[in-house]
Amino acid sequence: MGVGFVSAAAGSAGVSLRPSTCAKSSLFGSNLVHRQGIRAVRSSVCMTATAESTTSKSAAVEDLFIPEDQVASRREEADSLYKIHITEVDHQWVHVLSEGWASPVKGFMREDEYVQVLHFNSIRQEDGTVTNMSVPIVLAINDDDKAEIEKTGKVALRSPSGDVIAIMRNCEIFWHNKEERAARSFGVTDGRHPYIDEIYSGGDWLVGGDLEVFDRIRYEDGLDDYRLTPAELKAEFEKRGADTVFVFQLRNPIHNGHALLMTSCREHLLEMGYKNPILLVHQIGGKVKADDIPLKERIMQNQAVLEEGVLDPKTTIVGIFPSPMLYGGPTEVQWHAKARMNAGCEYYIVGRDPAGMKHPNGERDLYDAWHGKKVLGTAPGLEKLNILPFRVAAYDKTIGRMAFFDPSRADDFMFISGTKMRGYASRGETPPDGFMAPAAWKILVDYYSNVRSYDI
């Protein structure tokens, strides 16, 4: 296990282990006076929206695991129920739901939740508070499934590998208007978009209900130890004595521009008065599109960056966020932020075109590059989220390393896009000195050398 990574407090050894009880108390509660003291300083360097609603500190994050003493009877119940095979992406959503990343959502969404998510990117709770929830977490089924589930209002879920992993009860079934779901979530309806393709290939109905999950989701891919639950992350932050946590969402390798940014954010937080800000480098763990770098290589690359000391292992945690990638731009960035708030993160780094991709027609970027940042500043239920603005880093030819772009001497800089980076790596070329830690670069080159006829 590499430096900077943290051993899961429980459940790290095998498939059948169960997570430890959630630490629901506030990680930062004891430090409140100190934090209030620096609030005024904070507002000068980052956007802090006003208002009520849930916060990372007050939100009680509930997991959906079946209590130990009820597992046997639930297994018996599941044996008697109609069972559906769920897809790889559905399975990743069960993972997400089970650990409380989407709390207070308690299962695949019913229609009332689904409609609010589509229209408002948020859900109004019974007590009137508003929770951010920008992406539908729904389970598509076909006509036969619908007929069977309607008999009992319950269903058991089989993972792609065939294990019965969960029960959903008090089910509600409603029409899966795939075109509307795509349009309202992605701003396009083009089936060549990878997640819209996933939607269009699903059944004509959606089933929502209360989800009860038997065991912690494990993949046996050598990376399970990086899949810390929100409760485990909070415990680790506390163990490290964090007085705040900032998070960097990734679905790409880390280059030195990213590292510069993370280091700079840390310096900001220190200047604001924090004594021990902890950084969570959080890789998307679920399904990504074919030309993204696979999870294993991304994690190895992230570890190499820590081992080479580009980021400080003492104050950095590398982890995996179990969500599938939606490529939903400004809609998805809210989900990325909200889920990390549930894990105790207080600062979210956002930059140009988060969760973006090319338009499926190949002609332009699908989303406006700055809408993601804009929506984070005004999103319902994210009022207490602190946004750390992403500064643009580029390769400064005059000093031979990554630096913050200075438009007054633009010609001194070279931009190395993800596409350009993949091009270098796939051709086995070396990027400019100082672009990426050498050991980290080697991982990418090795990956591409093993990919035959890879489409850059």
Next chain:
Amino acid sequence: MGVGFVSAAAGSAGVSLRPSTCAKSSLFGSNLVHRQGIRAVRSSVCMTATAESTTSKSAAVEDLFIPEDQVASRREEADSLYKIHITEVDHQWVHVLSEGWASPVKGFMREDEYVQVLHFNSIRQEDGTVTNMSVPIVLAINDDDKAEIEKTGKVALRSPSGDVIAIMRNCEIFWHNKEERAARSFGVTDGRHPYIDEIYSGGDWLVGGDLEVFDRIRYEDGLDDYRLTPAELKAEFEKRGADTVFVFQLRNPIHNGHALLMTSCREHLLEMGYKNPILLVHQIGGKVKADDIPLKERIMQNQAVLEEGVLDPKTTIVGIFPSPMLYGGPTEVQWHAKARMNAGCEYYIVGRDPAGMKHPNGERDLYDAWHGKKVLGTAPGLEKLNILPFRVAAYDKTIGRMAFFDPSRADDFMFISGTKMRGYASRGETPPDGFMAPAAWKILVDYYSNVRSYDI
């Protein structure tokens, strides 16, 4: 002028008259104790969402008319500015904005507002409160316009008939992503949808800014007296001694099923303890699709319904809402409700498939019939809106008149859809006795007899 209609307090006589000063004080303020006393009763018969935010009573509705003493200098300024010709629909939006229906929106939207509308159906104000705003009110321009407006940050607007009607200043220009706008607003991107067609035919840029309007918008079509501003409506409600106001949004003729519903809602309100509920029958005044009945016939038909005593002229006001029709279903119904809250309405009647239409592919209804009602119950910024559920009325053959549908004796009822109604009228046939007031029916028959080769 027919019974039940109310003379506009000011500005009803001609094009150049200016609206009276807004009555910004609360219409219902003096009655607060009484209203609180009946709140508990109310909750049993209608949905009342919880929470904060703006209400019809507290919202200060601001118009955007240039103060009288500044008109001359502004005219001079406008003469010197670059001018753009706006479309019929843009002109209707200037009308809407000028009178405060969309307050606190102060002009065509800038990008910050636009993005929030698309994603959240609401706008966060500087003080942190959230205002419902579900439809983008934006002005599309072309490349040449953009280049000219960027020189000064200002623009003058010419109506379709060529008059300079407004100035917009502190302009911001941003990209008009038409596909995304259609997708997020309508859940489809099909250009055969009438409002999406309008979007697709617009320019590639949007310009937002602070709008200043010279004169009240008039159409000289014999219907201007029905176009009461929010301030005039509030004044009329007060004059009639209303202790609450309920509104029925229409883009169709009134049949006796509608009338039954409105009468029944009134009875509900009386049972709840109100002494003098006033009904606003509010016809969409802006552009409608080709097969909808034109505004003039709809208003004449509404007047005939009042004159025949189907609705009580003493407690009913027929008016025109200047907005274009978007056919935006659950997105648009929020706009319909929010605008009427700005005019002092407290109860909104909502039923099956509000603002709906067929999918442009002709195969099904575009929107889920009940999503409109669902979103009104949870929409941000509409927390204080009271929703009166729309009961289904049908023709009861056993009694020969419209009645509330009783599913236990479904065979006794006949449903007369809008299509069926238009079919009867276009063929000059008489519908079943008791379907519609005879004088009102005659107006429809006369209309269709004058429409050649009308596509039913």
